[in-house]
Amino acid sequence: MKKKVTTDWWNEFFAEFRPFFAKISAKVTNAEIKFYINKLNLKLGQTFLDCPIGIGRIAIPLAKKGIIITGVDIMPSYLGELAEKSNKAKLPIKLFHQDMRKIVFENEFDVVGNLWTSFGYFEKDADNLLVLKKLYKALKPGGKFVIQLINRDWIMKNFVSNNWEEVAGVKILESRVFNYENSSCVTDYAFIKDGEEKTLTSYIRMYSYHELKQMLEIVGFVNIDGYGSVTEEPINRNNREMFIFADKPM
Numbered sequence: 157m158k159k160k161v162t163t164d165w166w167n168e169f170f171a172e173f174r175p176f177f178a179k180i181s182a183k184v185t186n187a188e189i190k191f192y193i194n195k196l197n198l199k200l201g202q203t204f205l206d207c208p209i210g211i212g213r214i215a216i217p218l219a220k221k222g223i224i225i226t227g228v229d230i231m232p233s234y235l236g237e238l239a240e241k242s243n244k245a246k247l248p249i250k251l252f253h254q255d256m257r258k259i260v261f262e263n264e265f266d267v268v269g270n271l272w273t274s275f276g277y278f279e280k281d282a283d284n285l286l287v288l289k290k291l292y293k294a295l296k297p298g299g300k301f302v303i304q305l306i307n308r309d310w311i312m313k314n315f316v317s318n319n320w321e322e323v324a325g326v327k328i329l330e331s332r333v334f335n336y337e338n339s340s341c342v343t344d345y346a347f348i349k350d351g352e353e354k355t356l357t358s359y360i361r362m363y364s365y366h367e368l369k370q371m372l373e374i375v376g377f378v379n380i381d382g383y384g385s386v387t388e389e390p391i392n393r394n395n396r397e398m399f400i401f402a403d404k405p406m
């Protein structure tokens with residue numbers, strides 16, 4: 157059975173997604189940040205575009221280390237929450253409310269990141285490629301790129317059609333269908349809180365490492381290097397995550 161998703165599904169979906177941020181522990185986030193700093197050779201005063209930035213999970217700790225952050229996101233409530241947090245902490249984070257396909261930065265940033273499976277949201281493959289093109293364009297010549305996302309090959313080994321969990325007081329039921337014609341996963345979510353249920357659907361085009369590598373090459377990236385974990389395991393079907401680094405040539 158093929159499931160359908162509404163166009164612009166992310167607008168409604170991410171409004172309900174907020175409890176999911178509590179799923180990633182500070183320990184995991186700190187290990188990721190350490191890994192990014194090391195692999196990207198991030199230094200005080202460098203500029204970093206976090207697209208999409210969410211609620212600043214990675215951006216706030218980087219800003220605290222003196223990295224100059226710019227963030228883009230589609231969700232006004234996340235941007236509002238982040239603006240409040242960064243103002244309070246006196247962290248100068250610049251925020252833009254924008255679709256990631258429409259960013260217009262050119263040769264601006266030392267580093268660009270697309271983190272925590274923030275990729276593959278568009279039903280047209282050309283739109284997903286467009287995101288990579290825009291992120292590439294935003295980098296200065298010689299700049300560094302990182303994308304971190306779920307690994308399709310792990311999904312193939314571990315696919316589960318239905319599951320449920322409770323996160324931050326919200327019961328979340330997920331029902332997934334994988335479409336082999338276009339390597340997408342359409343998931344129906346039921347978010348249940350205080351006896352009220354809200355049902356939403358997400359669409360993610362799933363990518364294997366070799367496919368992403370090809371796309372990055374098409375866009376112009378060089379020195380593409382991928383890891384299956386922050387401890388530099390290889391990308392294979394046993395590792396859920398992919399951390400892929402690449403450079404924009406000088």
Ligand SMILES: C[S@@+](CC[C@H](N)C(=O)[O-])C[C@H]1O[C@@H](n2cnc3c(N)ncnc32)[C@H](O)[C@@H]1O
Pocket residue numbers: 166170207208209210211212213214228229230231234254255256257270271272273274277
């Ligand atoms: C899984 S979260 C990751 C957030 C952040 N990168 C992190 O690591 O915590 C995905 C983010 O993508 C944003 N998003 C979804 N669709 C978008 C779009 N079309 N353009 C820009 N941002 C989008 C959501 O609002 C959400 O903040």
